[in-house]
Each structure stands twice: as structure tokens, then as C-alpha cells.
Amino acid sequence: MRDKRGYPLVDEQGFLKIESVNSLSFAQLSNWIKMVLFRKDLGTGGDRTISPYVFLKRVYHQLDPYVREAFHDAVLQHLADFASKKKAEWQAEVADQLLLLVGAVFRDSPRSNAPIDFLISITEQERFFQIEAQKNLHKRALQSLISIKYKANTEFWITQFKKGGDEYASIALSGLSLNSISITFEWIIDNASNNAVVNALFRRLPLLVKEYDCENISSHLRKLGPFLSDNHQNALYKNALRLGINLLSVFENFSIPEMNGLIQELQIEMSIPQKSMGDGVRILEQKLGKYSRPGIQSPDLKVIDGIVNIVGKNRLSLSPHYRNKLMENIEYLERHSPHIGYLLGMGKCILEQSGKDPKIFLEKKMVELR
């Protein structure tokens, strides 16, 4: 078995024996971490594609709790050396791996605040700000701050974006989102014509939905929507669909021409004769467009529900005259287009406005249509 100058042991197959890491002294542990980051300890088996920081991250998670504390201290020591200019050996690729390791092992640790000062110090040193370099250590330090969920003030992140430009769009967006989702979306709106910013939003959106819930994010997307280009609106629609965000509540502020692409995607057919249409129905038709499906499916019900919400929020102020026309349309649809979801939606909104219980009506219709 291998035992090199205080390095951990490996088993017969060459894989690390974790218990031997647990039994290293602090100095040995610190030195070994450094050797791995410097790629000078190759005797340990592993996936040939993983990076040194990933290897160390996985080791870290298997250590005894008190050894993890020592691991933290060792990493902090190396980070301090790197940040302080005292040791020039921490360069480029090695420093990059160190910064990734900091983010990985401190992110869920009770000591997540420990590296902050060193990371901030790195971001304040011009020598690390090298956008064109293969390894932009300034950006990597910012990424580490985000990994450990450092809640810097708004100005800090906006300053980074001004400094780094589009390259830093994802950094700024993610950093802002740690503090305030409202401020994040205000910033996105201010930069809605910037591809990098919008793409950064798309990448972060699933996590934002998880952290801030669907309704909250929907309301912000509703405000953002009109500021996006057609392409971005379409892309946002597709992402929203997969995230379960209520589409129509997001898109009701969108202009009609921009809805055409959405309409084709939704493919909903409303066979309503022109002469029977009132303003409310016309709005619905413009929103939904035309489609043909063999039958309503659950995504359509979500859309119909969205329409009902719109109607319910008085977008359609139906006079008795138009209510009667809509009832005529429902009868027409019964004969020509038995789309259950449409009937559900339309019947519900009409009946609610007329003071009748929609449930009985809908149950009757569902039985008839089966």
C-alpha cells in the first residue's frame, strides 16, 4: 500500500481509504489538499474526467465531522495565501480549482461566512480581473460568493456587471437574486434588451421558481413580459410551460401580434361564428386563436383556467346582451365542437356572472359529452 510522505492510503485497487484521511494531522491534511489541487498526487484512483476540486469535494463529504472542520481551516489557509499575494504559486488553473473548492465545501457549512472576506478581497484586486484570460479568477471568486449564498448589497452586483459586461450577466443576476427577487427583476427589466441578461434569467428561472414560488415569479414575469423581444417572449413561454407557470396570467400584458406564435403552440380552436361574437369573445378568440385537437388535454385546461381568470378579473365586463350571446355560443359549440375544456371555462364564467351554480351545469355537460 502506498504511503507517501504523510499522504492518505489507497486500497489495493488504488481508491482512497477515507479513514486514512481522517487520521492525517492538520499539516498533512493541508499539504495533501494542496498537492491534489496542484495535481501532484495522482496515485489515487478515480474517474479520469473529474477535476481535483471535485475529487476533494467528494472526499470532504465522507470525512468525520471534526476532520471537516480541519478541512475548512486548511482550505481557508490556502485561500488566504492566494488572496494575500504572499505566495505566488497559486496561479491560474490551481487557483481556479481552489476557488471552486471553496464554493463547494463552504456552501452548506455552518461556517459559510468564513471565506467571504478573502473572496471579497480577491474581487477588489485588479490583477485578478482578466476577462480574456483562460481562467478569470475574479469571476470565479464571485461565483464562489454566490455558491456560499453571500448576500451582498445590490450595488455590489450591479458594479460587477458594469465592470465585466455581458460576461458577468449571470453573476449579477444570481447575486441580486440572493437578496431580493423584486430588485432582480427591476434590473432585468432595465436590461431586457440584453441577450446575456435574458439568457441568464432563463438559466436561473427554474431555481427562482423553486426558491420564490410560482405565483411570485409569475407576477414578476408579467411585468417583464412587454419589455422582451418576440424571440425572448417565445422562449420564455416554452420555459414557463415546462415550469408549470400559468401562461395566460403571464402573457395577458403581451401585445396581440406577439401572441401569434404562442397561439400556434397552444392550438386551440374556437369555432365561433363571427356574427355572434361580442367584444369579450373576440378578446378570447384573439388570445386563443385556432387549433384542432382530438380532445382537450390537461395543458389546455390550464389555458382555459387562465381565460376564466381573465374573465373573472373583469377583463370581460359582460352585459346581459353579451352574456346571452355567449350562451348561444356555448349551444353552438355543443353542436359543432365538443371541447370539454372550453365548455368548462365558458360555462363557468357565464354562469357565475348570471348567479347560477356552474357545477351542476358542468357535470351535466360532462355526462352528455361522454
Added chain:
Amino acid sequence: MTFWEYLQKINAPERKIIEKRLTDLIPESSIMRQMVNNLYSEIRFKEFDCKELAENLLNSPSGNEKTELIIRDFCRANRCLKGDEAMLPSDSILGRIVSFERFCELMVESWDHLDIDEAKEYLRRIIMNLPPDQLPDEWKNTEIGKHIMWSTFDENGGLPFGNPRPDVAFILCSLGLAIERGPFILFEYKLPIGIKPHVPTFCDAYAGDFWTAFFRTSPPGSSWGYTMPTEIDEEQKPLPEVVHVVIKAENLVDSLRFA
């Protein structure tokens, strides 16, 4: 020529020094034993490759750590992806299996995502199970590997992991990969025009930061390489394998899905 053949041509004292350096590695682990076996048996070295490696081993300080570094740096010196072009069946679909965690780590390291939570949510909610033609534009340009990609395929031109697909443990074992915590993602893709698959060589295997015991060199004239399963039994057979440069997600032919 093989490194072994080259050593027979140099003078005996130098040969003994080099052989001792390599022999000293063998007791360390099966990884080192296999590495030395592979070094001696790799047929695809040029004479100048062997000469350079021999000189480095002769002229550098002794010690197993140094020997390992010399070999790794030798492999990295523009020697990856230099094996013969692999002669795959036409229109082959290549396959890879990667742990979800590892793929997300790759996304973070290569700046596709800012942190691992973001990468995981995005992959789970947006990308997984999405047909390739519906992938978001910003994701189509994402590189789905790092440095060199190792992949398998079906010699008869079918699906890379077979149909029906075996379970994950079987696949990992067949590919010579360690069993680690899942879930795992399956990638199925075709190489874009201009990207050639290569027979894996010693340098492809040992250029990485970490080495595996489950690699063996291919005999001369091989159309492709073969994996070294972590276990050998009647059902567990080596799979064909090739290496190629990193490609982008736009080349996927099937949805990313959990194995």
C-alpha cells in the same frame, strides 16, 4: 512501437534505471500495475515518443510521485486523440453515462451555470426528457464533456446501450466505471461532420488528473477499443469504445434521461 520494444534498443544501464522506476510503481495499487502494463503494451507510440519519455525518466529526480507526473505530462503533451481513426458502422449512435451530480459540476465549472443548485434545477425542470429538437437555443451550445469524451456504441449499428437497456450497475461495470451514487444521465448522440472518433490510446487514458485501473490498450489493427469491465462473467462483456473531442448538446439524438 511499444515502449518495451524501445527499451530493448537502448543501453542496458539506462534501461535498468527506467525499468526500476516503473517497477517501483507496481506495488502501489492495481491502478499502477495496469498502467505499467499498458505503457509496455501500447503499440501506437512513435519512436520519438518513446525517446522523449525515456529521457524524462532518466533525467528527472527519482520517486514514484515524480514518475507519475512525468507519465501524465508526457500524455498531455499533444498526444491525446492521436489514435487511429475508429471505423464505426455508418451513422453510429454513440452513448455515454454520467452521474447527474458530475454533469452539474461540469456545468458549473464551465460557466454554463453559476452554482450547482441552479444547474440541477435547470436540468431537471427544463432539459431532462426534452426532445433534442426542442432544446432551448442557449443550451444547444453547451458542451457535454470536458477535455476528451469517451463513449460506447453498438457494433451492429443499434442503440449504444442495447434494447432493452440493462440496468445502471451493469452498464457502469461494462464500461469499467466505478459504482457511485446516482442518479445517472444517459447521453445518445452522433458525431457532427468533421469530428472523428479515435481508438483510445495510453495517452488518452493517462492524461487525466486521476487514473483508473480499468483501461487496456487495443491490439494493432483494431477498428476501435474495448472497455475493461470491472468484473468479468458470462454476461459482463467488454463494450466497444472510442474517444473524441468534446461536442455540444445540439448533437444529441435522443432526450437526456435518467438511467
